[in-house]
Structure formats: structure tokens, C-alpha cells
Amino acid sequence: MINKAIYVDNNATTPIAPEVYQEMIPYLTQYYGNPSSIHTFGGQLASKIDEARQRVANLLGALATEIVFTSCGTESDNAAILGILSSNPSKKHIITTKVEHPAILNLCQHLEKNGYDVTYLSVDRSGALNLDELQKSMRPDTAIVSVMYANNETGVIFPIEQIGRIVKSRGSMFHVDAVQAVGKIPIDLSKSSIDLLSLSGHKLHAPKGVGVLYIRRGTMIRPFIIGGHQERGRRAGTENIASICALGKAAELAHKNIADENNIVRKMRDRLEKGLLESIPYTFVNGDTVNRLPNTTNISFEYIEGESILLLLDQHGICASSGSACTSGSLQPSHVLRSMGVPFTAAHGSVRFSLSRYNDDSEIDKILEVMPAIISKLRAISPYTPKTK
Amino acid sequence: MWNYTDKVLDHFHNPRNYGEIENADAVGEVGSMACGDALRLTLKIDKNTQTILDAKFQTFGCGSAIASSSAMTEMIKGMNLDEANKITNAEISKFLGGLPPEKMHCSVMGKEALEAAIANYRGITIEKDEEEGRLVCRCFGVTEDKIQKLALENNLHNVEDITNYTKAGGGCGACLQDIQDILDAVWHNKKEKAPAAEAPKPEAAKKLTMVQKVKLIEETLEKVIRPSLNQDGGDIELIDIDKNKIYVKLLGMCSHCPSSSFTIKSFVETKLKEFVSPDIEVLEEQAND
Ligand SMILES: Cc1ncc(COP(=O)(O)O)c(C=O)c1O
Ligand code: FES
Numbered sequence: 075m076i077n078k079a080i081y082v083d084n085n086a087t088t089p090i091a092p093e094v095y096q097e098m099i100p101y102l103t104q105y106y107g108n109p110s111s112i113h114t115f116g117g118q119l120a121s122k123i124d125e126a127r128q129r130v131a132n133l134l135g136a137l138a139t140e141i142v143f144t145s146c147g148t149e150s151d152n153a154a155i156l157g158i159l160s161s162n163p164s165k166k167h168i169i170t171t172k173v174e175h176p177a178i179l180n181l182c183q184h185l186e187k188n189g190y191d192v193t194y195l196s197v198d199r200s201g202a203l204n205l206d207e208l209q210k211s212m213r214p215d216t217a218i219v220s221v222m223y224a225n226n227e228t229g230v231i232f233p234i235e236q237i238g239r240i241v242k243s244r245g246s247m248f249h250v251d252a253v254q255a256v257g258k259i260p261i262d263l264s265k266s267s268i269d270l271l272s273l274s275g276h277k278l279h280a281p282k283g284v285g286v287l288y289i290r291r292g293t294m295i296r297p298f299i300i301g302g303h304q305e306r307g308r309r310a311g312t313e314n315i316a317s318i319c320a321l322g323k324a325a326e327l328a329h330k331n332i333a334d335e336n337n338i339v340r341k342m343r344d345r346l347e348k349g350l351l352e353s354i355p356y357t358f359v360n361g362d363t364v365n366r367l368p369n370t371t372n373i374s375f376e377y378i379e380g381e382s383i384l385l386l387l388d389q390h391g392i393c394a395s396s397g398s399a400c401t402s403g404s405l406q407p408s409h410v411l412r413s414m415g416v417p418f419t420a421a422h423g424s425v426r427f428s429l430s431r432y433n434d435d436s437e438i439d440k441i442l443e444v445m446p447a448i449i450s451k452l453r454a455i456s457p458y459t460p461k462t463k
Numbered sequence: 464m465w466n467y468t469d470k471v472l473d474h475f476h477n478p479r480n481y482g483e484i485e486n487a488d489a490v491g492e493v494g495s496m497a498c499g500d501a502l503r504l505t506l507k508i509d510k511n512t513q514t515i516l517d518a519k520f521q522t523f524g525c526g527s528a529i530a531s532s533s534a535m536t537e538m539i540k541g542m543n544l545d546e547a548n549k550i551t552n553a554e555i556s557k558f559l560g561g562l563p564p565e566k567m568h569c570s571v572m573g574k575e576a577l578e579a580a581i582a583n584y585r586g587i588t589i590e591k592d593e594e595e596g597r598l599v600c601r602c603f604g605v606t607e608d609k610i611q612k613l614a615l616e617n618n619l620h621n622v623e624d625i626t627n628y629t630k631a632g633g634g635c636g637a638c639l640q641d642i643q644d645i646l647d648a649v650w651h652n653k654k655e656k657a658p659a660a661e662a663p664k665p666e667a668a669k670k671l672t673m674v675q676k677v678k679l680i681e682e683t684l685e686k687v688i689r690p691s692l693n694q695d696g697g698d699i700e701l702i703d704i705d706k707n708k709i710y711v712k713l714l715g716m717c718s719h720c721p722s723s724s725f726t727i728k729s730f731v732e733t734k735l736k737e738f739v740s741p742d743i744e745v746l747e748e749q750a751n752d
Contacts, residue, residue, distance in 0.1 A: 379499065381525035385475060398499065398525070405626070405633030406602070407499065419496040422523075455481045455529060457503040457521035458496060 080392045080437045084277075085226050085254060085370060085428035090320070091279040097323040098281070101316035109313055110304065119315055126322025130286055133325040134271070135262035142287045142305045143318050147253040147274030148177040150287040151220075153298035153309070154249040154270040155181060158218045159190070160296040162247075165217035169246075171195045171203060171232075172413040174222055178251055179409070182220075195221075201230035201361040201414050208237060212244040219246050223255035223271075227397055227410040227426060228361030229370025231259065238267025247293070253277055253285075257328035258335050258367050269293050275317060279430070280324035284317035331431055339429050340368035342438050346427060347371040349442040354449050356460075360397075360416055360424060369429045372397070372411075374420035377459045378452040383425055386448040392441055397424040419458070467526060468560035474530035479537050482519045491580025494572055498603055498630065500524030502532050504576040506539075508584055513543045520576070527559075527566040534558045535573035548581050550574065552628075553617060567628045571613065599641050602634025607645055614649050615691070615730050622646065649691060676739065677704055683738040684711075688731055699731065707742045709735060 081089065107116030109123055124138065131138045144150045155168070155178070170182055172194045182192045193211045195203055203221075212219075219241045224231045234250055241248040249270040255261060257278035263271065270293065275284040289295060289308065301310030351357055356376040375383065380396025387394055397408030398421070406412070407421035416424070427441070453459040467475075487505035494501035500523060507517040518536040522529050535555050539547040552570040556562045562570055596608035613619060613628050622642045626632040632639045681701065689699060702710040711731065732745040 377523065379524050379528075382475070382529060385472075385526045389476070405499070405630045418499075422496070422499050455478060455521060456523045457492075457501060458523055 078391060080390070080433075080440060082427045082429055082433060082437070082441065083393045083395050084430040085229075085426065086395055087276045087282065088279045088430055089432055090281055091324060091327055093327060094280055094320045094323045098316040098320045101319055105315070109315065110302070123313055123315060123318055126318045126325075129322040129329075130325045133256070133261075133329045134288060135264040135266075136288055137291060139306075140263075140288055140291055142289055142308045143313065143321070144285040144287050144309055145283055145311075145314070146285045147175075147251070147272050147277070148285075149298070150272030150274070150285045151175070151177040151249075151251055152181055153287050154272060154295075155185075155218060155220060157295035157298050158247045158249070158270070159185070161294045162217045165215045167191045167193070167213050167216045169193045169195065169208065169211050169216055169219040171197065171221055173197055173201065173225055173227075173410045174220070175226055175251060175253070178220055178222070197413050199415050201225060201228050201410070202365075203232055203237070205233070205236060205240065208240055212240065212246065214245075216244065216246045218249055220249040220251065223250050223252035223261075224259070224367050225361070225410060226254045227408055228372045228414075229254070229367035229428075230361040231255070231365045231367065233365075235267060242267045254367065257324075257332070258369055260332055263288060263290075270295070275321040275324060278324050278328050280321040281317050284314055284321050286321070334431050336368050339431055339433070342433055342435065343369055343371055343427070343429050345435075346429075346438050346441060347373065349438075350445055353442065353446045357449075358420070360411060360414065360420075370426065371428075372424055372426045374416065375423045375425065375449050376420055377456045378423045378449065380423055380425055382452050383423070383448060386451065387425075387441075387444070390440065390444050392444070394428075395426050397426065398422045465526070465563050465566065467530075467563070470534075470558075470560040471527055471530040471562065474533040474559065475526040478520075478529055478533040480517075480519050480533065480540075481521065483521060484517055484519045489580040489584035491576040491578070491583055493575045493579055494524075496523060500528045500569065500572060502528070502572050502576040504532075504536070504580045506580050506584065508544070513545070515539050515542055515544065515547055524569065524572075525566070527562050527569040528572060530559055531555055531562070531569040531573040532576075535577060539577065544581050544584065547577060550577060551616060552613075564624070564627045567617075568630050571628055599645065600629070600631035600634070600638040602638075603630040605629045605631035605638075610642060610645050611649055611691075614646060620646065620650060679739050680704065680709060680735060683735055687734050687738060691730070707740065708744050708746055710746050713747065 105119060107119055109116060109119040111117050127138045127141045127143070130141050144153060166189060168182060168185065168190055170178055170192065186192050195207055195211065197203055219237070221232055221234070221237055223234055238248050247269045248267060250268050251272045252261065253272055253274045254277060256273040269290045271288040273286045276282040297308050297310065299310050302312070304310055304313055347359060350373055351359070354375065358374055360372040360374055380398030384394060384396055397411045407418060408424065411421040411424060484505040484507050488508040489506040491504040492502070502524070503521040505519050506515055508514065509516050518540050520532040520536050522532040535550070538550060538555065538558055552567070552574040555570040555573045556567065596606045599605055599607050599610060609629060610625055610631060614625065617628060619625055619628060622632055622639055625642050625646065632642050684699060684701060700712045702712050704710070732743065735743045735745060
């Protein structure tokens with residue numbers, strides 16, 4: 075197993091913060107009780123879950139009672155949409171966007187087969203939504219509008235509060251998949267029109283397999299996982315205490331570090347992006363570079379294919395990802411880039427670098443050093459590379 | 464992460480023969496940027512001996528596409544055109560120690576570029592749509608004939624396999640049912656007849672009189688083999704039977720198909736072995752037209 079890496083794939087998952095790991099250990103060793111037990115040994119753990127809940131609430135500007143722990147971002151997304159639909163059985167219309175994560179898109183496609191009508195809002199070349207289209211798509215039977223806060227592939231941030239105002243003025247529920255936004259940009263739910271919000275632990279330096287669904291107080295929603303009384307009946311199943319406490323700690327750290335994300339991480343990202351654009355011809359950035367997460371850059375290298383780039387980067391221990399068909403697990407390039415109208419050729423040759431506060435300048439130097447040779451090598455093999463020069 | 468063999472990684476990291484032969488004697492181009500992979504093959508060919516003196520490739524694609532191109536050029540250098548034309552995608556994959564199932568289409572692309580280059584040298588222009596039949600997958604431009612051919616050559620039974628080998632069905636998915644129907648048609652005889660006839664068959668075969676055997680062979684040709692060949696616009700004629708040697712002649716499309724010898728051996732023979740007798744050997748009479 076490789077353990078030394080230049081890890082710039084933080085939108086896929088993040089390293090667990092050392093403090094977060096420390097926080098977990100007691101619950102994986104001596105404190106193995108069940109928080110629902112009457113005895114002190116188990117029961118005392120309930121207060122630890124409440125502490126974690128409060129820490130997450132603090133990060134989001136929410137009330138602790140509005141935080142429900144789940145098993146991942148995908149579960150939170152499913153619970154939000156299915157929970158709202160089942161408490162509004164007469165409303166059969168859903169609005170979302172074409173660039174959502176599969177956790178939303180595939181769920182919506184599944185619902186279409188079960189009698190629901192789904193509107194998928196389009197995006198323009200920069201990845202932005204057209205709010206007029208949203209206005210026109212709202213219907214009296216629109217049960218829920220689900221829009222991601224920031225896109226996992228491009229980092230493009232949607233104007234969530236403007237969207238929320240439109241949705242609320244028409245009486246629908248508003249769900250936001252904020253899996254990529256939480257911890258990277260400030261979010262204050264106390265002054266927000268968001269009814270439901272999903273986040274995932276492993277995107278903010280907590281472990282995989284824990285998430286949160288924020289449910290605004292007073293929201294009518296049916297539970298998605300039915301069973302015991304845990305999470306006040308809103309999400310059954312004995313709590314994953316170690317991971318919940320880890321997420322609490324990660325939320326506390328994110329709260330503390332949010333300024334760094336927007337300064338230090340942003341500077342590294344900008345230097346990387348600028349350096350690559352300057353040193354490599356036929357290269358451009360995908361998506362709006364202003365309304366964008368501070369850690370993400372998605373760059374297309376024309377005439378070559380993304381998986382080949384990743385394989386060569388991998389030789390240097392550099393971990394990134396691509397929107398190319400070969401890496402997306404399907405045979406077509408990223409649905410996000412295609413929805414934006416990025417030419418197929420450039421979509422196949424796209425690479426996403428996503429940084430975190432655990433990266434440093436020497437790593438950026440290394441990427442800038444090896445990329446030009448990688449790109450030239452592949453372009454020398456490609457039949458499409460222009461012959462000029 | 465794909466599970467690539469060391470050989471695939473070697474050919475990817477150190478591609479052999481990439482580039483372009485100036486004033487090439489043959490050029491074969493397949494794929495497109497939109498599809499995510501494309502291969503341009505140039506060959507230098509000795510006019511007298513029909514030997515491939517040099518081969519170079521240019522490839523746009525993933526690691527295994529580049530490795531398959533590199534491997535294919537290594538395999539064909541020094542071969543004469545008839546030998547090269549017989550290389551199958553399975554052999555390219557085998558040369559590399561195997562490809563992940565999802566990447567088999569890379570070896571198919573290598574085979575197709577080679578076919579295209581040889582056709583180009585021989586002055587045959589392959590009119591994609593007309594000659595290769597009905598378009599099944601619009602997303603990746605895959606025809607019915609290509610699906611049938613690869614299914615038979617590589618013994619593919621599932622839609623997923625077809626997607627791995629041709630990409631068909633891997634886009635919008637609109638053609639998945641169509642692919643299933645094509646596969647059903649290709650294999651339906653096998654499915655319907657094989658299980659019922661299986662158990663008593665080998666025993667019975669030994670006791671057959673010559674007359675019974677001829678009848679059984681004719682029946683198998685008629686009901687099992689011919690329908691599949693007909694779908695390719697081809698046909699088969701029984702020429703002679705000499706104990707267990709069966710001489711046949713391929714007609715129509717099949718007689719010109721570069722994979723005809725493969726089709727005979729693997730398809731006709733398997734079927735006759737299965738339905739008549741395991742000792743059967745199939746030999747092809749050259750079509751003299
Ligand atoms: C925008 C978005 N939503 C949802 C998810 C799914 O989260 P999880 O992996 O925790 O199920 C991801 C993670 O890939 C994501 O990026
Ligand atoms: S038509 Fe075959 S995948 Fe779209």
C-alpha cells in the first residue's frame with residue numbers, strides 16, 4: 075500500500091484530522107456502551123452525542139435539535155427528498171438541477187419511474203443556473219426543490235439564498251446538498267431559507283460513513299429509516315458514536331479553520347491554476363472562477379484523455395481525479411461538464427484538483443513541475459494535437 | 464482504479480511505435496474524440512511480399528487504449544497482411560496479459576484500426592453505415608453487425624459484455640433493449656435446444672448410422688447455424704461429409720468477412736460438436752468466385 079501521496083483529491087474524500095482521530099479512540103475502545111441503555115456505562119454516552127450535535131449546530135448556525143445524524147451524505151439526500159414526498163403525498167413534482175451528485179440524480183430518476191414528475195434545471199457554459207427557469211418551473215404541486223450548494227466537480231457555488239426565496243415564495247420545501255460546501259465556505263442557517271441540508275463527514279476531515287441531515291424546526295417530514303426511537307424518531311438505528319463524535323470534532327475544527335480555507339487554501343489553489351494555465355497551452359478552466367469553492371479547480375487539457383493524465387500523475391504519487399469517461403465509471407464524460415456544454419474533447423481531458431488545509435506549497439510546486447511533461451508526453455501520442463510549432 | 468497488468472502499464476508508460484509514418488502505404492482511422500478514444504494507424508508495407516515493414520500509431524484515449532495500440536503495432540510488425548488481418552481483439556488483449564472487462568473495447572479499437580488500414584491498402588472503402596448494417600447505438604455509433612460479430616467471436620452473452628467490448632449501451636442506455644434482442648437472436652437456438660438435447664446426445668451420436676448423421680448435420684445447419692449467419696447476410700452450404708470431417712462453403716457476406724475462418728472454426732464447429740458428435744471437424748472449401 076502506498077502511504078506517501080500528494081493528495082489533491084479532497085472533493086472525493088479528505089484525510090481524517092489527527093484531533094478527530096484522537097476524539098474517536100475512546101469510543102472504539104473502552105466506551106462501547108449503547109447510549110439508549112439505562113445503566114450509566116451506556117447511557118452516559120448520550121451526552122457525548124449531544125455535544126457533537128451542538129458542535130455541528132454551531133458550525134451551521136443551527137439549533138442542536140435541528141441536527142440529525144445519518145450514515146452518509148447519500149442517506150441525508152435520500153432521507154430529505156423521500157421524507158418530504160411521503161409527508162406530502164398529493165404533491166408529485168420535484169425540481170432539481172442537471173449537475174447534482176448521483177445521490178440526487180439517480181434518486182430522482184428512480185422517482186420518475188414511480189409516478190413523479192422531475193424538472194432538471196439546466197446550467198450555462200459557466201455552470202450557472204438561470205433563475206427565470208426556476209421561476210417558470212415552480213408548480214402548485216412542487217413538493218420539493220433540491221439544489222446543491224456547490225458542485226463537487228467544478229466547485230461552482232449556486233446562489234442558494236436567491237433560489238430559496240423563490241422556492242419559499244411558492245410554498246415548496248427547499249433542500250440543499252451542501253456536502254461540498256460545509257467547512258469550505260461559511261454557512262449560517264439561522265438567516266437562511268433552507269429547510270433541509272445534507273452534509274457528509276468524510277468531506278471535512280471526519281471518517282467515512284457518517285453524515286447529517288439538518289431539518290429546520292417545524293418541518294413536516296417522515297422518517298426514512300424506520301425502527302427505534304433514536305434521533306428523536308427521525309432516524310432509527312443505534313448511533314455510530316465514534317463517528318458522530320468525530321464529526322462533532324471535525325465541525326468544531328472546520329469552524330475554527332474556515333478563514334484558512336478561504337485564505338491559505340485559496341492562495342494555493344490560485345497559484346496552481348495560474349501556473350498550469352501559463353505553462354501548458356490549450357488549457358482552460360471549467361466553470362465560473364468567481365463563485366467557486368476556494369479549494370477546487372477543474373482544468374481541461376485539450377486533445378488528451380483524463381485517465382492517462384491521472385495514471386502519469388499517479389507515478390509521482392499525485393492523487394487527482396478526472397471527468398473523463400474512463401474514470402467516471404461510465405462510458406461518457408462527466409454529466410456536469412456535458413450539461414455545461416464543455417466540448418466532449420475537453421471534457422474527456424479534464425482534471426480536478428481539490429485541495430485542503432493539509433496541502434502545502436511544496437506540493438503545489440511538485441505538481442507544477444511535473445504537469446507540463448505529462449501533458450506533452452500524451453499530446454505527442456495523440457492524433458489530434460495541432461501540428462503547429 | 465483499474466487493475467492493469469504490468470504489461471499494460473509498461474506499454475502505457477513506454478509506448479512502442481507511436482507517431483506517424485510519412486508517406487504511409489496504409490492508414491487506418493477509427494473512433495472519435497467524442498467517443499473518448501480514437502486511433503490512427505499508419506503502415507509501411509513491402510509491395511512484393513505484402514509484409515508490414517513498420518507500424519506507427521497515434522492514440523487519444525485512456526491507459527489501456529494507448530497500451531492496446533502499442534501492443535498491436537508490436538504484434539503486426541514483420542507479419543504479412545493476411546496474417547495481420549487474422550489478429551483478433553482477444554489476441555491483443557492476451558498479448559497484454561489481459562485487460563479489465565470494462566476495457567475490452569480498447570482491444571477492439573486496435574483490431575478495427577488494423578482492419579481499416581489493411582482495407583485502405585487494398586483499396587476497399589468501408590462505408591460504415593451501409594456495409595455494416597443497422598445502427599443500434601447512436602451514442603457510440605455501433606451497428607447490429609458489429610454486435611453480432613463480437614458476440615460470436617468472443618462468446619458474449621450479456622448486454623454488459625457488449626457494452627464492455629463496443630461501448631454500445633454505455634451512454635443514454637436507449638439501445639439496451641435492442642442489444643438484448645440481438646443477443647437473444649444470436650444465441651436463442653443454443654438456449655432452446657442445448658439443454659434438452661444435452662444428456663443423451665454424445666451416446667446417441669456414437670450409435671448413429673451414416674444416414675442418420677447426415678440428417679442430423681443437415682438439421683443442425685438448417686436450424687441452428689444458418690439463422691445466425693443469415694443475420695450477417697451470409698449463408699452456409701454443405702459440400703461433403705467424410706466420416707467426421709465436414710466440408711462446408713461460406714456464401715454471401717461471410718465469404719468476404721475477414722473473420723470467416725474464425726466463424727467457421729469456432730461457431731459452426733462448436734455447434735456441430737454440440738448437436739451431432741464431439742469428434743466432428745469442420746473444413747472450409749474456398750469459395751471460388
Ligand atoms: C455533492 C455531493 N453530494 C453527496 C455526496 C455523497 O456523500 P457520501 O459519500 O457521504 O454518501 C457527495 C460525495 O461524493 C457529494 O460530493
Ligand atoms: S444509443 Fe446506445 S447508449 Fe445511447
